[in-house]
Amino acid sequence: MITTVATTPFDGQKPGTSGLRKKVRVFQQPDYAENFIQSVFDVAERPAGSTLVIGGDGRFYNRTVIERAIQMAAANGYARVLVGQGGILSTPAASHVIRKYGASGGLILSASHNPGGPDEDFGIKYNIANGGPAPEAVTEAIYARTRTIDRWMMVEGEAVDLDRIGTSQIGAMVVEVIDSVADYADLMEELFDFPAIRAAAAQGLSIAFDAMHAVTGPYAHEILERRLGFAAGTVHNGTPLEDFGGHHPDPNLVHAKVLYDLMMSPDAPALGAASDGDGDRNLIIGKGVFITPSDSLAMLAANAHLAPAYAGGLKGIARSMPTSTAADKVAAALGIPAWETPTGWKFFGTLLDAGKATICGEESAGTGSDHVREKDGLWAVLLWLNILAVTGKSVMQIAKEHWARFGRNYYARHDYEAIETAKANTLMAGLEASLPALPGQSFGPLTVAAADQFAYVDPVDGSESRNQGVRVMFACGSRIVFRLSGTGTEGATLRVYLERYERPEGRLAEETPAMLADLIAAAEAIAGIAAHTGRTAPDVVT
Ligand code: VG1
Ligand code: CO
Numbered sequence: 001m002i003t004t005v006a007t008t009p010f011d012g013q014k015p016g017t018s019g020l021r022k023k024v025r026v027f028q029q030p031d032y033a034e035n036f037i038q039s040v041f042d043v044a045e046r047p048a049g050s051t052l053v054i055g056g057d058g059r060f061y062n063r064t065v066i067e068r069a070i071q072m073a074a075a076n077g078y079a080r081v082l083v084g085q086g087g088i089l090s091t092p093a094a095s096h097v098i099r100k101y102g103a104s105g106g107l108i109l110s111a112s113h114n115p116g117g118p119d120e121d122f123g124i125k126y127n128i129a130n131g132g133p134a135p136e137a138v139t140e141a142i143y144a145r146t147r148t149i150d151r152w153m154m155v156e157g158e159a160v161d162l163d164r165i166g167t168s169q170i171g172a173m174v175v176e177v178i179d180s181v182a183d184y185a186d187l188m189e190e191l192f193d194f195p196a197i198r199a200a201a202a203q204g205l206s207i208a209f210d211a212m213h214a215v216t217g218p219y220a221h222e223i224l225e226r227r228l229g230f231a232a233g234t235v236h237n238g239t240p241l242e243d244f245g246g247h248h249p250d251p252n253l254v255h256a257k258v259l260y261d262l263m264m265s266p267d268a269p270a271l272g273a274a275s276d277g278d279g280d281r282n283l284i285i286g287k288g289v290f291i292t293p294s295d296s297l298a299m300l301a302a303n304a305h306l307a308p309a310y311a312g313g314l315k316g317i318a319r320s321m322p323t324s325t326a327a328d329k330v331a332a333a334l335g336i337p338a339w340e341t342p343t344g345w346k347f348f349g350t351l352l353d354a355g356k357a358t359i360c361g362e363e364s365a366g367t368g369s370d371h372v373r374e375k376d377g378l379w380a381v382l383l384w385l386n387i388l389a390v391t392g393k394s395v396m397q398i399a400k401e402h403w404a405r406f407g408r409n410y411y412a413r414h415d416y417e418a419i420e421t422a423k424a425n426t427l428m429a430g431l432e433a434s435l436p437a438l439p440g441q442s443f444g445p446l447t448v449a450a451a452d453q454f455a456y457v458d459p460v461d462g463s464e465s466r467n468q469g470v471r472v473m474f475a476c477g478s479r480i481v482f483r484l485s486g487t488g489t490e491g492a493t494l495r496v497y498l499e500r501y502e503r504p505e506g507r508l509a510e511e512t513p514a515m516l517a518d519l520i521a522a523a524e525a526i527a528g529i530a531a532h533t534g535r536t537a538p539d540v541v542t
Contacts, residue, residue: 017486019125055089056109059116090279113250117243132373200389206269251283275377286395294324297361414538424492443522
């Protein structure tokens with residue numbers, strides 16, 4: 001029987017860069033999650049007989065919301081729900097399941113790399129039938145609906161046992177609890193040269209993978225240790241925990257410091273890697289060398305033909321605007337298009353669907369391809385392993401050869417977290433106002449060539465996205481980008497992206513902070529970060 005519950009709108013249910021992200025306490029308010037999910041169901045394109053996929057990263061509050069979402073899906077006319085066992089599906093696995101089983105969409109419950117637990121973060125994201133994040137037109141429609149919603153619906157049935165694989169029924173709807181890992185692991189086996197990796201592993205190729213007590217643990221155990229034969233213990237922190245062991249499941253040099261230290265030690269394996277809360281990000285560290293995500297994108301694209309799935313070549317490479325231009329140089333060398341999109345994976349969907357790009361990436365440790373419509377942490381790790389296995393080279397060797405051929409993009413991102421929102425907005429407004437006067441001005445040795453606020457017109461569907469970040473381009477090819485994060489749950493986070501290009505004949509083996517010092521000083525002079533925020537140093541440098 002369908003129960004209709006009267007409700008009133010909540011303010012601020014506007015999806016950000018990647019879904020609706022708030023503190024758990026906010027989501028725990030009566031009707032809060034229900035209003036958002038009902039708004040999704042009210043606007044989503046879902047023909048009669050549709051299937052919905054539901055999965056999450058296993059963080060605190062996951063099960064509660066999944067149980068409710070299943071009851072609501074039954075009341076809203078879905079024919080079938082596919083849910084990962086224990087409520088677990090990594091974000092890329094959810095994308096694959098949506099595509100494989102022809103679902104009309106999916107709910108992914110995650111706040112990604114944000115910490116978890118009763119006082120931390122939760123999130124809900126809706127993905128469409130292509131498996132990718134809902135594009136802005138859809139998220140705008142969802143948001144508009146949250147502002148007028150007056151009821152939500154559910155079928156009160158017997159609770160589904162999320163832990164037991166099998167089929168049950170709620171009202172007229174079928175609920176299938178599926179193996180969270182199998183479909184995804186099978187897909188990886190199709191894409192990559194597993195026999196070559198297995199053979200290399202048997203001959204001593206080694207990897208340390210830090211699952212950060214997040215969703216990729218079970219996936220990494222199955223793929224790396226069982227299917228590829230890497231030694232037991234290859235996967236560190238492989239048991240998903242509701243609070244990620246009290247850590248940030250953010251695979252960067254700050255939060256994966258233990259892995260970094262291992263990789264810089266004499267005992268380092270060939271490859272060190274980590275993934276985030278929901279499994280869509282990746283960190284790549286070779287023995288003695290950190291590979292920036294922007295460089296990883298470029299190096300993967302340059303070597304992708306070594307993996308069976310990409311042996312026929314790439315159709316194009318896409319990167320988010322703040323991501324370094326290293327990938328563009330690879331695209332030019334391959335004679336394929338290079339696309340520049342706003343931040344967030346939702347902007348890659350149309351390019352992938354239209355066959356304009358095969359590999360995409362973001363500076364925030366996201367890389368992926370047209371095999372799904374999300375970034376994919378383990379995919380990147382497996383492509384690296386495939387390349388190492390086939391070439392027999394070290395990560396260091398691949399990096400050095402890459403820089404010698406394409407030049408090197410020194411790169412860093414400085415984050416100023418939990419700034420008062422008003423101060424952050426004033427800073428950005430000041431920056432924008434200063435744009436017309438910037439060209440021609442010099443900051444130390446750097447002269448501004450151009451400055452703008454990035455706006456994007458999707459080359460496939462023509463949709464426009466404005467205010468996607470302030471870019472300051474210098475005559476020497478260096479660049480600073482300023483933008484506010486769209487995933488935080490506390491105040492505002494200012495991201496400052498710094499990039500300096502050195503030609504192949506230039507200085508390729510320097511330390512990044514020293515190479516970026518002039519740009520860091522210029523960023524302060526241009527934006528007045530200290531004056532606006534009182535901060536004299538970033539909270540996180542990645
Ligand atoms: C951040 C990253 C962006 C990424 C997004 C979601 O967004 O910068 O590149 O797509 O997180 O990643 P923002 O707006 O905070 O800069 V995840 O792994 O949270 O789904
Ligand atoms: Co993520």
